[in-house]
Every structure is written in structure tokens, then in C-alpha cells.
Amino acid sequence: MAVPTGTTSGAPARTAAGDSDPGRGSREKGENRRRFGLSGRRAWLFVVPTLAVLAVVIGYPVIRALVMSFQKDAGLDPSTGMFVEGGWAGFSNYTHWILQQCTSPGGVAVACPPGTLGSQFWAAVGNTAFFTVVTVGIEVAIGLWMAIIMGKTFKGRALLRAAVLIPWAIPTAVTAKLWYFIFAYDGIANRLLGTQILWTSDEWPARFAVIISDVWKTTPFMALLILAGLQMIPQDVYEAARVDGASAWQRFRRITLPLVKPALMVAILFRTMDALRMYDLPAILTGGNPATTTVSILVVDQVRQGFNSASALSTITFLMIFAVAFILVKFLGANAVETQEAQRKGPKP
Secondary structure, rough: OOOOOOOOOOOOOOOOOOOOOOHHHHHHHHHHHHHHHHHHHHHHHHHHHHHHHHHHHHHHHHHHHHOOOOOOOOEEEEOOOOEEEOOOOOOOOHHHHOOOOEEEOOEEEOOOOOOOOHHHHHHHHHHHHHHHHHHHHHHHOOOOOOOHHHHHHOOOOHHHHHHHOOOOOHHHHHHHHHHHHHHOOOOHHHHHHHHOOOOOOHHHHHHHHHHHHHHHHHHHHHHHHHHHHHOOOOOHHHHHHOOOOOHHHHHHHHHHHHHHHHHHHHHHHHHHHHHOOOOOOHHHHHHOOOHHOOHHHHHHHHHHHHHHHHHHHHHHHHHHHHHHHHHHOOOOOOOOHHHHHHHHHHHOO
């Protein structure tokens, strides 16, 4: 019996091209690694210039501020009465704010007297946290409602979307001045309400004035981000839910909220970080009312008295904002990529 061409007696015929070349797989892997290595090096050629610019624009000021925060502010030496440039301060600038300690003329650390900037630190932190929680909470609720309305199909939808963005487009300083006239003693607010409230001078009215002004300005920003998330939800999901008999509330709770969560958390993250560094709106609207003094206002006020102490306060502010952002991203699902990936995979068995 004739043996087929290319085979030997007692050995199976090799029909696959890969079987005839055992080293082909390893060569392909090596070629892929070499190709990816070249692509990675080319990518770094584009990334390195950007990283260098960021290091100069962002890295240097941060490091410089950190170094300055450990230096004393220039001033008069209480023992000699001579002007000195400062020197190494250690953590005294940080304890000045966190522990509200000031240095007496004799060089002894004492509690900061009422009315000084050092005595206002924790009050400013409380004001900042209060404004952040209240304004972001209200803006999320109203922004979600506005986004749902703007996501529907109706005549004049484009005009409504453009009109909604007007408050956000107005500069914050202009917004603050606009609401300053509204909340004036003889302004529109008191005339409409028939009251005589000192909106920018009294403690709680001034806080409510800041909240109302901030909500009016930045709610469109929240609505815009949430609307982008709503438009990513397929309409087929809602149609299937209607066929199954789901009510409007069930569709909102079981479909809209879970699927819009990535965009919603990103909006909350951005708005929270912005609210934690609020400065111009309360500074212009209330004109330095202690009830609306935020940490950023305190930093600017301290810059006029000493750069190094202000650098310490800026570093504390940065750490506060970083901690809040870390909590939102790590534990509350503000990482949109991971949240969408978890939704795609579904619940774990």
C-alpha cells in the first residue's frame, strides 16, 4: 500500500501549518512584545512634554507652597524690635490654624484672640462644609429634575436647554453683584416678600443668600452633566419596562437612577470640589460677613498679612479637598469607569 506524500509510516499526517513549526507561537509573541514596546515608546514621546509642562505649572507651585509653609513670616522681632525675614518655623504655621494658636509678644504660644484670622479657622471650615453639603444636595435634586425634563422630546427643547445654561455662563462676580442688588435692604427680595431682612448682614440670612445665589448659578452645570448620562440610557429599556407594567416611579428608581449613577457621581465630585474652594460669591455678595467666611476667603485675607502662614492654610485646604475627593472616588462610586464596568458585569454570583 502506498504511503501518502509527506508522511512516514506510523506517524499521523500534519495538516495544520502551525503544527509543522513548533517555534512559531513564541516568535509571534516576541514580535508582539517588540511591536507593543515600540508603540509604548512612541506614546511616551507625546506624553513626556505634557508631563513636563504639568510639572512646571502645577508641581512647582505645590512644592513651593509646601516649602513656604514651614517658614516664618517676615515681621518685627519682639525681642529686638528689628525687622527680620523669618526663618525655619517647623509646624508652627499649621498649629496656628489647626490649634488656633497665636504667638504673644513674648514669643509664647497662646490662644488666638477673638476677631483674629487664626481664631476663625474652624468657623470657616464649618461654613465651607455647610455650604458644600447644602448647595450640592439642592443642586443634585434640582439638576436631576431639570435633566429629566430636558431629556424629553417636545417642541422648544433646544431653546429650553440654551436658556437653562445662561446662569452658568454668567461670571461668578457678576452673579454675586446681581444677587447683591436683589438681596439689598430695599431690593427685590424684601419687596416681594414684604419683609425688612438684612440679607447680607445678618448671620443666617447671609448664609441663605449665598446658598440661593450659588444654587441659581451652578444647578445648570449639574443638569448638563446628568443630562449627558441620561442620554446614554437606551430607550428600549424604558419601553420594555412599560410593557411589563412598571410605573413611572418604578422606572425612575429601577432604571434611571442605577444607570445614571456614573454621570451623577462625577457631577457630585466636580461640584463638591468646586464648592470646597468657594471664594468670590460669598466675598462679593456679603462683603466679608464672618458668617459666610470660607477657608478660601481666609487664605486670601491671610495673604495680606503673611505669605508663609497663608501657604500652610492653602496646604491644609488642599489636603481637605483631596480627602473628600478620595472618599467620593474610592467609597462612593465617583469613579465612572469602575462603576460602568461593574454595571456591565452585573452582580457577583
